[in-house]
Structures are given as C-alpha cells and as structure tokens.
Amino acid sequence: MSDTVIETSFAKDTGPAVVRAEHLGLTFPTGDGDVVALSDVNLTINKGDFVSFIGPSGCGKTTFLRTIADLEKPTSGTLTINGMSAEEARRARAYGYVFQAPALYPWRTIEKNIALPLEIMGYAPAQQAERIKRTMDLVNLSGFEKKYPWQLSGGMQQRASIARALAFDADLLLMDEPFGALDEIVRDHLNSELLKLWDRTQKTICFVTHSIPEAVYLSTKIVVMSPRPGRVTDVIESTLPRERPLDIRETPEFLAIAARVRDGLRAGHSYDGEHV
Amino acid sequence: MRSDLSSLQLYLALVAAGTGLAGLLAGLPTLGAAPLLTAFYALATLSLARLVMPWSLWLDLLLALLGAVALIASLPPGAAMPLHHWLALFSAWALAWLFVERLSAAIRRGRLPETGIGLIIPVLFGLALLVIWEVVTRGANVPPVLLPPPSAIWARLTAEVPLLWADFVQTFIKSVIPGYIIGCLAGLAVAIAVDRSPFLKAGVMPIGNFMSALPIIGIAPIMVMWFGFDWQSKAAVVVAMTFFPMLVNTVAGLNAASAIERDLMTTYAASYWQTLMKLRLPAAGPFIFNALKINSTLALIGAIVAEFFGTPVVGMGFRISTGVGRLAIDLVWAEIAVAAVAGSAFYAGVALVERAVTFWHPSVRGGRA
Numbered sequence: 002m003s004d005t006v007i008e009t010s011f012a013k014d015t016g017p018a019v020v021r022a023e024h025l026g027l028t029f030p031t032g033d034g035d036v037v038a039l040s041d042v043n044l045t046i047n048k049g050d051f052v053s054f055i056g057p058s059g060c061g062k063t064t065f066l067r068t069i070a071d072l073e074k075p076t077s078g079t080l081t082i083n084g085m086s087a088e089e090a091r092r093a094r095a096y097g098y099v100f101q102a103p104a105l106y107p108w109r110t111i112e113k114n115i116a117l118p119l120e121i122m123g124y125a126p127a128q129q130a131e132r133i134k135r136t137m138d139l140v141n142l143s144g145f146e147k148k149y150p151w152q153l154s155g156g157m158q159q160r161a162s163i164a165r166a167l168a169f170d171a172d173l174l175l176m177d178e179p180f181g182a183l184d185e186i187v188r189d190h191l192n193s194e195l196l197k198l199w200d201r202t203q204k205t206i207c208f209v210t211h212s213i214p215e216a217v218y219l220s221t222k223i224v225v226m227s228p229r230p231g232r233v234t235d236v237i238e239s240t241l242p243r244e245r246p247l248d249i250r251e252t253p254e255f256l257a258i259a260a261r262v263r264d265g266l267r268a269g270h271s272y273d274g275e276h277v
Numbered sequence: 278m279r280s281d282l283s284s285l286q287l288y289l290a291l292v293a294a295g296t297g298l299a300g301l302l303a304g305l306p307t308l309g310a311a312p313l314l315t316a317f318y319a320l321a322t323l324s325l326a327r328l329v330m331p332w333s334l335w336l337d338l339l340l341a342l343l344g345a346v347a348l349i350a351s352l353p354p355g356a357a358m359p360l361h362h363w364l365a366l367f368s369a370w371a372l373a374w375l376f377v378e379r380l381s382a383a384i385r386r387g388r389l390p391e392t393g394i395g396l397i398i399p400v401l402f403g404l405a406l407l408v409i410w411e412v413v414t415r416g417a418n419v420p421p422v423l424l425p426p427p428s429a430i431w432a433r434l435t436a437e438v439p440l441l442w443a444d445f446v447q448t449f450i451k452s453v454i455p456g457y458i459i460g461c462l463a464g465l466a467v468a469i470a471v472d473r474s475p476f477l478k479a480g481v482m483p484i485g486n487f488m489s490a491l492p493i494i495g496i497a498p499i500m501v502m503w504f505g506f507d508w509q510s511k512a513a514v515v516v517a518m519t520f521f522p523m524l525v526n527t528v529a530g531l532n533a534a535s536a537i538e539r540d541l542m543t544t545y546a547a548s549y550w551q552t553l554m555k556l557r558l559p560a561a562g563p564f565i566f567n568a569l570k571i572n573s574t575l576a577l578i579g580a581i582v583a584e585f586f587g588t589p590v591v592g593m594g595f596r597i598s599t600g601v602g603r604l605a606i607d608l609v610w611a612e613i614a615v616a617a618v619a620g621s622a623f624y625a626g627v628a629l630v631e632r633a634v635t636f637w638h639p640s641v642r643g644g645r646a
Binding site: 070071072091092094096097098100101102104106107108117118120121122149151 | 535537538540541542543544545546547551555556559562635636637638639642
C-alpha cells in the first residue's frame with residue numbers, strides 16, 4: 002500500500018462535522034448513589050466517517066450512541082447533530098438507528114416493517130414501494146418481501162432492520178452492536194456487506210461493538226472507551242484504505258491498529274484496577 | 278401375550294370381558310327378554326380373544342356402541358332395570374375407555390393422523406356421558422324433578438323451539454350482544470385514557486376494581502330500577518360485568534411492547550397516536566383477546582342471572598327461574614342446553630377471530646418468541 006492511497010482516503014473522510022460533543026456528561030441517579038455513565042466526552046464525527054465505539058460493558062458506548070439519538074438526555078456539556086440539538090435532530094429524522102435486536106414487529110411482513118418509518122414520516126405509497134425495493138436490494142433481501150420476521154434467520158432479520166434504517170433519507174446511521182448476537186461466519190459476511198453499503202450510500206456511521214477485529218476492520222476512526230466513569234481514553238484514526246477485503250485482517254497495518262486498540266483498552270482497565 | 282397393550286389397556290380389556298361374562302351368566306334365566314343385550318354380553322366375553330389374536334381398536338368402538346344401543350333399547354318403561362344391566366353398562370364403559378386409550382396411543386405414535394381422527398375422542402366422551410346419564414336416570418328410576426334423562430330434555434327442546442328461540446333472542450341478541458360490545462369498547466377506551474394519564478390511573482383503577490367486586494345480584498335489581506324491566510337493564514348488567522376484565526387486560530397489554538420497540542418509534546419521532554396504532558395496540562392484541570374470551574362467557578352468565586330480578590315474561594333467565602318454580606325441570610335443562618351451546622359458540626367465534634388477528638404471536642403460531 003502506498004502513502005498516496007492513505008492520503009486520499011483521509012481527504013475523502015474529512016467532511017463537515019456531523020456530531021460534535023463537548024465536555025459531554027451523563028449521570029444516572031440510582032437507589033444507591035449516582036452512576037456516571039459518561040464523563041467529559043469530547044468528540045467530533047465528520048461527514049462520511051465510519052466511527053466505532055469499543056470498550057468493556059459499562060463504558061458508556063451504548064449510552065453515548067443513545068445520547069446522539071436523543072434516547073438519553075445528557076446532564077452536562079453540549080451535543081450538536083448537524084448543528085442542531087439532539088432533540089431537534091431527532092424530530093428532523095436526522096438518523097436511522099439499528100438496535101442490538103432486530104426489533105421487527107412480528108405482525109408486519111418484512112416489506113411492511115421497512116415501510117413503517119415511511120408510513121410514519123408520510124411518504125406517498127409509490128415512494129414507499131420504490132424505497133422498499135431499493136433498500137431490500139441493498140441488503141440482499143429481495144424475494145423475502147412477504148415473509149414474516151419469525152420466518153427468517155437472525156442474520157436476515159438484522160439485515161431487514163438495517164434496510165428499515167436506510168429506507169428514509171437520514172445521512173447518519175447509528176448501530177448498536179447490530180451483529181452481537183450472530184455467529185462469526187454470518188458476522189464476517191455482514192461486516193463486508195456493511196462496508197460496501199457505506200461506500201455506496203456515503204452515510205456517516207457510528208458503530209458500537211466489543212470486538213476489536215470488527216472495529217478495526219470497519220472503521221475510519223476508532224473511539225476506545227473505559228468504564229467507571231464512562232469516558233473516551235483514545236481516538237485512533239485508521240490508516241487502512243476504504244477498500245477492504247476480508248483478508249486485510251492479516252496485514253501488519255491491521256494488526257498494528259488492533260494492538261493499539263488493545264493497549265487503549267488495557268490502559269482503561271488498569272485505571273479501573275486502582276479503584277478496586 | 279400380545280405386547281402392544283399397556284397394563285391399563287390390559288386391565289380395561291379384562292374388566293370389559295369379565296363383566297360381559299358375568300352379565301351373560303346373570304342374564305341366562307331371562308335370555309329371551311333382551312336378545313340384543315345378550316348378544317352384547319357374548320361378544321364382550323369373546324373380546325378376550327384379543328389376548329391371542331390381533332384385535333382392531335375399531336372393534337372395541339363397535340362393541341361399545343352396540344352395548345350402548347342394547348342398553349337403551351332394553352330399558353324397561355317406568356320401572357328400574359334388572360340388576361345385570363348395570364354389568365352391561367360397566368362393560369360398555371370399559372370398552373369405550375379402552376378404545377379411547379388405544380386411539381390416543383395410536384395418534385401419539387403417529388400411526389393415525391391427529392386431524393379429524395382426534396375429534397372422535399371428545400365426541401365419544403360427550404356421547405358416553407349422555408348414554409350413562411340416560412341409562413342411570415331411567416334405569417334407576419330417578420325422579421325427573423331431580424334429573425330428567427337427556428331424551429326427555431331433547432323432546433322438550435324440539436317441542437318448544439318457538440319459545441326457546443324467543444328466549445334466546447331476548448337474552449342473547451338483545452341483552453348479551455349490545456352489553457358485550459358496549460362494555461368491551463368502554464373498557465378499551467378507558468384503558469387507553471388510563472394508560473395516558475397518571476391521574477386517571479390513580480383515580481379510575483380503584484373504582485373499576487370496586488365495580489368488579491360488586492356482586493351481580495346487588496347490581497341487577499338496581500339496574501332494573503334505573504333502566505326498566507326490559508333488555509336494557511340486562512344489557513347494563515352485562516356492561517358492568519365485561520368492563521373491568523377488558524380494562525385490566527388492556528392496561529396490561531399496552532405495556533407489552535418492549536423497550537426497544539418503543540425506542541424505535543421514538544427515533545422516528547412518531548406521534549403518540551402513531552405509536553398507539555402501529556405498535557402498542559397490535560402488541561396488546563393477545564391481552565385484548567383474552568378479555569374478549571373471558572367476557573364472552575361472563576356476559577351470558579350476567580344476562581341470565583340478571584333476569585332473575587325482574588323481566589318481561591320472556592328470556593332465558595326468566596324461563597329458568599319460573600321453570601324451577603313450576604317443576605318443569607326438563608324445560609330448565611333445555612334452556613341450559615341452549616345457553617351452553619350459545620355460550621360455547623360465542624367463545625369459539627371469538628377464539629377464531631383471535632387466531633386470525635394475532636396469528637403472529639408465539640402462542641398461536643406455535644413457535645419460539
């Protein structure tokens with residue numbers, strides 16, 4: 002790989018800021034004291050970035066994603082999405098969210114599930130049909146339009162839920178461990194499909210995971226987080242090209258980035274150890 | 278010894294053949310009096326041959342049916358039946374039990390199909406109950422005031438069709454159906470309101486609870502005072518009875534949607550009504566249908582009992598209360614039979630609609646969640 006390739010890949014990724022967090026903090030009051038889920042998080046996500054959030058459970062990676070989605074309210078600091086507050090961005094339907102579980106409604110067929118956001122947002126029936134077809138092609142689910150979710154495998158269900166998040170015009174895609182419940186083979190396959198999809202749609206993707214190879218394989222930027230209190234310990238800009246075959250995972254560059262992520266995670270843990 | 282008989286089946290076979298043989302011996306002095314019964318005794322005794330040769334389970338069914346027919350045909354009019362007939366009843370009953378045992382074992386092992394054939398078991402069960410009822414009441418000369426035989430009830434039922442139909446229309450069509458619809462709709466609407474407002478939840482739920490605890494025999498006379506003697510007061514009782522089950526079930530059902538399913542709606546910035554119509558009501562479907570099924574039986578009970586407290590001279594409850602007073606017990610039983618059939622059909626209708634509407638629920642499609 003030549004240096005020029007890396008240069009261009011960087012140039013392509015650095016667009017205007019989509020998500021900007023400054024001194025963001027979130028504290029949950031509980032019965033036995035407050036839990037600091039996020040503490041002083043500063044992060045800028047640019048247009049076209051693929052950002053992974055990685056860290057052990059309790060590090061606040063899902064909470065941060067839910068804060069971007071306005072499903073949780075920060076208790077301090079500022080957060081802007083496309084220059085708007087998180088609530089305004091949600092009302093403007095600025096993002097699509099893919100949850101840990103597919104969350105497809107069992108009384109709707111796959112195409113009707115994908116139509117759900119379109120119905121709510123008031124798309125005309127002809128537009129709905131066109132978008133359903135396009136997104137189902139995009140996630141390779143054509144032919145399963147009339148099936149019910151419980152008639153499909155877990156991997157297909159999660160692909161349908163990605164199609165649902167892509168069906169409307171949101172430039173930001175938030176994904177919370179979408180492949181966490183799937184086996185390794187299906188996961189590899191969906192990861193490479195996700196990269197192709199990202200390339201084709203030019204969306205900005207925030208991706209929560211607890212798998213180091215997954216984070217390194219997918220991302221242009223890896224945010225390493227650690228728990229108690231939930232905070233960002235390292236932000237790693239990936240030097241890998243945008244075009245990534247699966248066997249890139251055996252290259253020295255890949256392994257070097259993975260090692261740095263692992264170091265970041267270990268640093269977070271040793272900090273944790275001082276308190277035990 | 279043939280190996281495909283379980284110990285219970287073997288025991289039943291021995292009882293059937295043994296009582297058959299005993300009946301044959303006991304009936305010998307009066308052999309000509311009941312030739313059909315004698316034939317049954319002989320064949321039941323011969324069924325012991327199953328121990329040495331193949332014996333189809335359908336032969337057991339035929340024998341049991343023959344026993345039932347022979348018993349009913351040889352019932353003496355107006356007097357108790359000879360003692361050895363009880364042996365025949367016992368033998369036929371054991372044969373029927375044996376048949377059902379072998380049939381369900383055959384279905385379990387996949388040698389016979391479940392659909393269609395499986396229906397024989399409940400039908401035969403009901404039939405056996407009717408035959409035993411008929412033979413015991415007439416054979417032991419039970420006074421009809423205590424328990425009339427099914428044949429007398431059937432005769433009364435067919436003779437009084439116009440009267441029973443008028444009662445059915447008065448009670449079921451005029452009181453139960455409107456009361457059921459109003460009660461269920463009101464329960465549903467109040468549940469949605471209660472779900473939306475914490476104030477209503479605190480205020481309405483205890484009152485609903487209180488209403489459901491009121492005894493029906495307390496509400497019914499009050500409703501008669503308020504709404505008059507005709508069907509309106511009965512419908513009002515039905516409304517009061519069906520309201521609370523619907524309220525409680527719907528309130529529970531509206532919380533059935535998972536957190537992740539609701540979050541999804543939040544990410545779409547869906548309005549309250551969009552979330553209600555597209556997520557929470559469909560997810561509450563199984564709960565709502567539970568209430569509809571409970572209410573389908575409650576409504577009929579409520580309307581019939583309410584008619585005990587003042588009614589025009591028509592209605593199922595009126596007929597039952599006056600029938601008891603006039604010792605027309607067969608008419609009371611005919612009315613009960615109509616109520617049972619109507620109630621079961623109502624329930625079955627609701628259950629069928631449930632299967633069509635909540636086809637996606639694991640309890641209906643028989644899959645995992």
